[in-house]
Amino acid sequence: MCVHDNYLFYFKKACLSSQNSVSVNSLRAAFTYNKRFFEMIQYIVFTLIALVIDSGESQTFQNYEVAHIGLIGWTNPNNGIIVFDCTGSYIGKNVIMTGARCLDRNGTRADIVRLGTAMGTPRDFHIENITIHYRYEAEYYYHNMALIFLKENPQSVSNKFKPACILSVQPSIDTKVYVLGRDSDGVYQKTPVELVTSDKCHEYYTPTKKFKYGALLVCCMCARNAATNNCATELSSPMQTIMTKNGKHVPFLVGQKTIGKSCGSKIPGIYTRLSSDGHFPWITTVSAMNFKDHEVCIERY
Known part of the structure; x- marks a missing residue:
């Protein structure tokens, strides 16, 4: 994070004047220098709050469970604040794999991926390119997939x-x-869910304008946990299982959240x-x- 040299100049002047006593005039100069100063302070505060919220302190995670989890963000062109949702x-x-519905907010294209928040070591990566699933149509929920290509390889960092x-x-x-x-409070949750058969899921989801064929097995799967209200609410939150081999614990992605609640209801997400x-x-x-050969993927991990 960088602050313009002019801001540092006024801040240092305020702090060091009169042998470490605060100069009222210097402080006034610092805080009236430019409205951008306030925007910068706001950015810093929001970033610090986000790091506290995103630290995953509500639950304890093994690194292998969350080392791949990222947040998709949009930088506000007016104030530089990054919003992750x-x-x-x-x-x-x-x-980075995500949903096609995660790429735009109010006309602003996603430009940042933040990895490591659930481990308490957040790092931002800039987006270079995006490929959306060729069958995705914005008016429907089906084929809600996209691959994001970062400017850097996170493992090289x-x-x-x-x-x-x-x-x-x-x-x-x-x-x-x-x-x-x-979850809705920005706190990481790991929630076991019960897989629901396609036939059973059809009982809960009648065709709608955006879901005109219902919960088709060919593209969708359903899961729920009616016993708790604590679970991920953000789009494209991953559903995963863990495979263990030769001392390695490797997360295998099964699905990513599209619509509906995953917990607190008998209606599956x-x-x-x-x-x-x-x-x-x-x-x-x-x-x-190569993801088809699980052995190759485990070795890569």
């Missing part, structure tokens, strides 16, 4: 950032999965199914990475 998953190289793998097959109904992401024929080949092709 969507989630993404680091899947290797310089690639820090070995704390670890990419997740992607489960290449539909998980069985009794697979132990959980949803991980921020709907997730984009990553293993579907319309999604998995697209991910591997566009990212140019």
Whole structure:
């Protein structure tokens, strides 16, 4: 974070004048210099608050559970403040997987991905390019997927950032999965969820304008946890399972949040199914990475 030299000049002058006593005139000069000074202070305050909120202190996570979790952000062109309200998953190289609905806010394109907040070590990465799923249409919820390409490879910056793998097959109904992401208060939650069959999910979701075919198995999957209200609410929060081999604990992504609540209700939330024929080949092709061979992905981890 950088502050313009002029701001530092007035601030130092205020602090050091009269042998460390504060000069009223210098302080007045510092705070009336330019309205941009106040915008800079606001930016710093909001950033510090965000770091406290995003630190994941409500639960304790193993690094392997959250090392791939990222936040998608938009920089306000008027004041430089970055707003985060969507989630993404680091899947290797310089690639972040997220939802197509996470890319624009009020006409502003996403330009920042923040990794490491759930580990207490946040780091921002600038977005270089974005590829949206070729079948996504904004008026519908289906194929809500996008791959973000960063200007840097996070692993070249820090070995704390670890990419997740992607489960290449539909998980069985009794697979132990959980949803991980921020709740409505900005606090990270890890919530175990029960997978719900497509037929059962259809009972809760009748066709709508944006969901005209209902919860189709070909593109979607459903999950719920009616016993708790604490769970991720942000779009594209990942649903994942953990595989263990040779001492490695590797997160395998199963889906990402699309619509509905994932907890506190018997009505299941709907997730984009990553293993579907319309999604998995697209991910591997566009990212140019091998996710089909789980052994290769575990070795990469």
